[in-house]
Amino acid sequence: MNFEVIVANLPKLLEGAGLTLELVAFGLVGGAALALPAALMRVSPRWWLWAPAFAYIFFFRGTPLLVQIFLVYYGLGQFEAVRDSVLWPILREPFWCAIIAFALNTGAYTAEILRGAIQAVPVGEVEAATAFGMSRTLSLRRIILPRAFRIALPAYGNEVILMLKGSALASTITLLDLTGMARTIIARTYMPVEIFLAAALIYLGMTFVFVQLYRLLERRLSRHVVGAR
Amino acid sequence: MIDLAGFGDQLLLGAAMTVQLAVAALIVGLVLGLLGATARLSGFAPARALAGAYTTVVRGLPELIVVLIIYFGASRLLTTAAAALGYDGFVELSPFAAGVIALGLTFGAYATEVFRGAILAIPKGQVEAAHAFGMGRWLTFRRIVLPQVWRIALPGLGNLFLVLLKDTSLVSVIGLEELMRKTQIAVGFTRAPFTFYLTAAVLYLLMTMIAMAALHRGERAAARGMPRLRG
Numbered sequence: 001m002n003f004e005v006i007v008a009n010l011p012k013l014l015e016g017a018g019l020t021l022e023l024v025a026f027g028l029v030g031g032a033a034l035a036l037p038a039a040l041m042r043v044s045p046r047w048w049l050w051a052p053a054f055a056y057i058f059f060f061r062g063t064p065l066l067v068q069i070f071l072v073y074y075g076l077g078q079f080e081a082v083r084d085s086v087l088w089p090i091l092r093e094p095f096w097c098a099i100i101a102f103a104l105n106t107g108a109y110t111a112e113i114l115r116g117a118i119q120a121v122p123v124g125e126v127e128a129a130t131a132f133g134m135s136r137t138l139s140l141r142r143i144i145l146p147r148a149f150r151i152a153l154p155a156y157g158n159e160v161i162l163m164l165k166g167s168a169l170a171s172t173i174t175l176l177d178l179t180g181m182a183r184t185i186i187a188r189t190y191m192p193v194e195i196f197l198a199a200a201l202i203y204l205g206m207t208f209v210f211v212q213l214y215r216l217l218e219r220r221l222s223r224h225v226v227g228a229r
Numbered sequence: 230m231i232d233l234a235g236f237g238d239q240l241l242l243g244a245a246m247t248v249q250l251a252v253a254a255l256i257v258g259l260v261l262g263l264l265g266a267t268a269r270l271s272g273f274a275p276a277r278a279l280a281g282a283y284t285t286v287v288r289g290l291p292e293l294i295v296v297l298i299i300y301f302g303a304s305r306l307l308t309t310a311a312a313a314l315g316y317d318g319f320v321e322l323s324p325f326a327a328g329v330i331a332l333g334l335t336f337g338a339y340a341t342e343v344f345r346g347a348i349l350a351i352p353k354g355q356v357e358a359a360h361a362f363g364m365g366r367w368l369t370f371r372r373i374v375l376p377q378v379w380r381i382a383l384p385g386l387g388n389l390f391l392v393l394l395k396d397t398s399l400v401s402v403i404g405l406e407e408l409m410r411k412t413q414i415a416v417g418f419t420r421a422p423f424t425f426y427l428t429a430a431v432l433y434l435l436m437t438m439i440a441m442a443a444l445h446r447g448e449r450a451a452a453r454g455m456p457r458l459r460g
Binding site: 077199 | 293294297298302398409416421422426427433434437
């Protein structure tokens with residue numbers, strides 16, 4: 001084991017970790033924006049609302065993230081219409097392509113989590129809201145969604161960790177995230193074991209910190225629950 | 230129809246390799262998972278600590294990093310070992326073997342938790358009754374615990390297998406010619422990335438659907454002794 005090479009390249013690796021966090025944050029925000037409408041459509045009784053949501057969720061949960069990234073980054077350029085469009089400066093950038101793919105992917109998983117949570121809201125509470133004269137939208141906004149968010153919270157924490165781990169795939173489309181940076185350093189130093197282990201430790205550190213923070217958040221949001229510590 | 234420019238059978242060959250990789254990693258992962266769960270529930274503290282560290286570390290790492298570490302790390306270990314035995318050359322682990330080990334390790338780490346939960350879900354009275362009948366620990370495990378663990382753990386293991394199936398695409402990064410790598414080769418020749426990556430996506434979806442159907446049948450078969458669980 002050569003520790004000097006790890007110490008010498010630590011600043012570079014941390015720089016990569018910064019990009020990893022940036023990609024994950026953008027991906028999660030985009031994913032959440034997609035997940036809410038997708039989940040609401042998915043629980044609708046009207047087929048023309050739930051069917052597209054079902055297809056979206058099914059496709060993105062049933063195919064590898066790597067395929068999705070390649071479809072966005074390499075695939076879209078196949079069409080002249082895309083290359084000529086105003087969006088091309090964005091769709092040409094690996095950074096935005098990675099974020100689009102991450103958002104679509106985590107959005108599908110989050111929508112499924114949220115769907116389960118919406119369906120897990122006790123029927124009695126929804127009926128009570130209706131009995132109080134709340135309209136469907138108002139009870140959705142005041143009763144169903146706040147309850148569903150709380151129910152979905154633990155599962156969503158797992159999804160964030162999966163996204164963090166999945167972000168390593170950004171390295172396959174030339175991005176210098178933590179994994180990409182590690183691979184670049186290895187191409188120069190040819191010390192794969194040392195550098196990958198260092199990157200692995202940084203990933204573990206990030207997951208650990210996130211799990212601790214999330215536990216605090218969950219505890220804070222359960223203050224009102226009797227018996228919850 | 231979509232024009233695959235004669236690469237259709239190459240993609241199918243790749244898909245066959247993907248299935249082989251997934252099944253091989255599944256077997257390794259199931260063995261590791263059962264061993265891990267037994268270790269986590271054992272009375273021997275070092276075994277518990279070791280299994281706990283294994284699941285925590287592996288579950289916290291990106292699968293891609295695990296694949297890369299195994300591929301490069303194992304090659305170095307093998308080269309060092311070969312040198313100690315008097316062979317001075319570079320020994321390399323094949324991408325298939327590295328993929329099976331890496332994906333098996335990942336599956337095993339998650340499966341450890343699934344098996345642990347399933348073993349804990351079996352009523353203690355049944356194990357005590359088996360002991361009272363004079364069954365030894367191994368016989369109790371094989372005849373009483375394991376058949377029920379199978380039923381309880383199957384839905385969880387099924388989800389893990391669907392994840393594993395998709396993670397096989399990561400092994401393309403170290404050059405194994407599975408579906409993803411074959412698709413990349415086809416894209417290099419035809420310059421039609423969208424067509425080919427979409428075809429690959431559809432093939433992955435088909436494999437996922439077949440696996441889901443098989444799992445559903447498996448769950449029903451495992452629950453045949455439980456009339457209410459039949460669906």
